[in-house]
Amino acid sequence: MEKTGLNDQESLLSLENFLCFAIYSTANAVTRAYQPRLAALGLTYPQYLVMVVLWEEENQTVKAIGEKLSLDSGTLTPLLKRLETAGLITRRRDTVDERQVLIGLTADGRAMRARAEAVPVAMGKAFGCTMDEAKSLRSELIVMRDNLIESIEEVK
Amino acid sequence: MEKTGLNDQESLLSLENFLCFAIYSTANAVTRAYQPRLAALGLTYPQYLVMVVLWEEENQTVKAIGEKLSLDSGTLTPLLKRLETAGLITRRRDTVDERQVLIGLTADGRAMRARAEAVPVAMGKAFGCTMDEAKSLRSELIVMRDNLIESIEEVK
DNA sequence: GCATATTAAGTTGCACACAATTAAATTGTA
DNA sequence: TACAATTTAATTGTGTGCAACTTAATATGC
Numbered sequence: 001m002e003k004t005g006l007n008d009q010e011s012l013l014s015l016e017n018f019l020c021f022a023i024y025s026t027a028n029a030v031t032r033a034y035q036p037r038l039a040a041l042g043l044t045y046p047q048y049l050v051m052v053v054l055w056e057e058e059n060q061t062v063k064a065i066g067e068k069l070s071l072d073s074g075t076l077t078p079l080l081k082r083l084e085t086a087g088l089i090t091r092r093r094d095t096v097d098e099r100q101v102l103i104g105l106t107a108d109g110r111a112m113r114a115r116a117e118a119v120p121v122a123m124g125k126a127f128g129c130t131m132d133e134a135k136s137l138r139s140e141l142i143v144m145r146d147n148l149i150e151s152i153e154e155v156k
Numbered sequence: 157m158e159k160t161g162l163n164d165q166e167s168l169l170s171l172e173n174f175l176c177f178a179i180y181s182t183a184n185a186v187t188r189a190y191q192p193r194l195a196a197l198g199l200t201y202p203q204y205l206v207m208v209v210l211w212e213e214e215n216q217t218v219k220a221i222g223e224k225l226s227l228d229s230g231t232l233t234p235l236l237k238r239l240e241t242a243g244l245i246t247r248r249r250d251t252v253d254e255r256q257v258l259i260g261l262t263a264d265g266r267a268m269r270a271r272a273e274a275v276p277v278a279m280g281k282a283f284g285c286t287m288d289e290a291k292s293l294r295s296e297l298i299v300m301r302d303n304l305i306e307s308i309e310e311v312k
Numbered sequence: 313g314c315a316t317a318t319t320a321a322g323t324t325g326c327a328c329a330c331a332a333t334t335a336a337a338t339t340g341t342a
Numbered sequence: 343t344a345c346a347a348t349t350t351a352a353t354t355g356t357g358t359g360c361a362a363c364t365t366a367a368t369a370t371g372c
Binding site (some may be wrong): 184187188191217218219229230232233234253254255256257 | 319320321322323324329330331
């Protein structure tokens with residue numbers, strides 16, 4: 001007689017997987033779903049996120065962008081260089097603190113915002129949920145994300 | 157007078173971002189949180205997912221594994237080669253249909269399952285939510301994921 | 313029976329993610 | 343004011359993801 005209340009099909013190795021895997025596979029689907037909608041702008045999904053952050057506030061440091069997106073310089077530096085090559089952003093050393101690099105928008109980068117407005121409209125339909133569902137799901141995920149990040153510190 | 161009911165802070169370009177970004181950044185956090193727990197097994201998170209699929213059923217084709225994990229051969233082929241090099245899985249052509257490659261477990265791969273049982277226990281705590289919360293969040297995400305995947309077909 | 317279409321896996325090229333390390337600038341402190 | 347500790351980006355190396363393409367094998371239609 002099993003005392004766990006779980007049968008073979010519900011073993012921990014299958015069951016627990018599902019939440020993490022649901023997150024993982026949904027995130028992959030998000031990226032794939034954005035791709036055709038971002039193609040007109042010539043942006044990848046992470047590049048789009050950086051542009052959104054910059055449309056909200058110009059002249060942020062690499063570190064500030066990284067904190068907002070939970071990405072480190074190993075990811076951001078090459079990504080920002082590609083956005084610079086594409087003529088969308090500017091990168092310049094802060095003259096006061098020369099460790100920092102300030103990321104700004106070019107006229108093209110600023111102008112892209114208007115065209116980008118169509119993306120969330122299209123994606124809203126693709127998600128296929130109500131605004132309220134989206135909001136509650138979002139807040140649940142953020143709680144969980146912060147729990148996970150906290151747990152990483154503890155393991156170290 | 158605005159008719160949208162949204163102020164500047166709630167513009168579509170910020171607002172809609174949050175659900176997709178919550179999913180994206182939580183998925184990154186999931187991978188980072190698993191990493192130290194999987195290090196003892198010498199597995200990455202996607203490799204762990206493949207092993208879980210194989211622990212549930214041996215001798216699956218690359219395609220079958222790919223359908224379960226929503227990954228294509230471009231991702232799986234090199235990943236499976238690494239697992240083969242690590243001595244955890246076997247790869248052999250199906251003699252009946254030689255287009256297919258059957259993925260099996262080695263004795264080491266099979267034996268790893270027992271050690272892997274500790275991973276979901278540790279991760280369950282890291283997520284910091286109840287089993288019921290996890291279940292409902294999981295099903296909401298899967299609905300959304302399938303909506304997204306369907307929408308990709310429509311765009312093409 | 314045979315040309316055509318389809319399918320499965322592999323390959324190529326590009327762009328993330330992230331750990332670990334490095335280099336340069338700034339801060340803290342004795 | 344030296345000088346060690348910290349901070350910021352950049353760099354290096356590995357492993358995904360995925361689109362686009364190739365190759366080989368099987369299925370299909372006529």
